[in-house]
Amino acid sequence: EDQVTQSPEALRLQEGESSSLNCSYTVSGLRGLFWYRQDPGKGPEFLFTLYSAGEEKEKERLKATLTKKESFLHITAPKPEDSATYLCAAAGAGSYQLTFGKGTKLSVIP
């Protein structure tokens, strides 16, 4: 059974304090690893897709990386507007469904 585990559940950072969110996955035949951002009361918004170990993608202060067992979402010099819940999801072989982690709630304090 495919599994995705995110840690920590919640993270509080001071503005400008860089950190990383972790996503560990156990998926047969990974076809894609996805990161989403979700603001309170809204649907998740797509951030990145990673397909193979060693791949990296960046968007503003965010960088996602992928190994054979984990993905990291690095946040450099975060701002209060980066506060949100970040979801990780994986697509395994033979399924169009994504397996989601429970998310990391990030709070960036001014």
Place this chain on the structure above:
Amino acid sequence: DVKVTQSSRYLVKWTGEKVFLECVQDMDHENMFWYRQDPGLGLRLIYFSYDVKMKEKGDIPEGYSVSREKKERFSLILESASTNQTSMYLCASSSGTENYGYTFGSGTRLTVV
């Protein structure tokens, strides 16, 4: 950009009412999904569909049904709403042949009283 539109942002319904949640996508995606999201439980799959008139149960289908009469529209039906169905409902769609990532709607916050 693909858009997934959910018909209502907020709904308040009485216990026992039949409730329809509508979802429409505009990019000819084959796959459509209904999730509910509750604090501490994450996203839980209710039903999904890979094609018109096709449906599959997800992890928590009890108390729900779905309809997909047209490719772009996927409806979630609560046959007799109960208070434990108070939740955030999210619709998503994806292509069956390309990137497997979902595009989500903005969500419907349903309260059953």
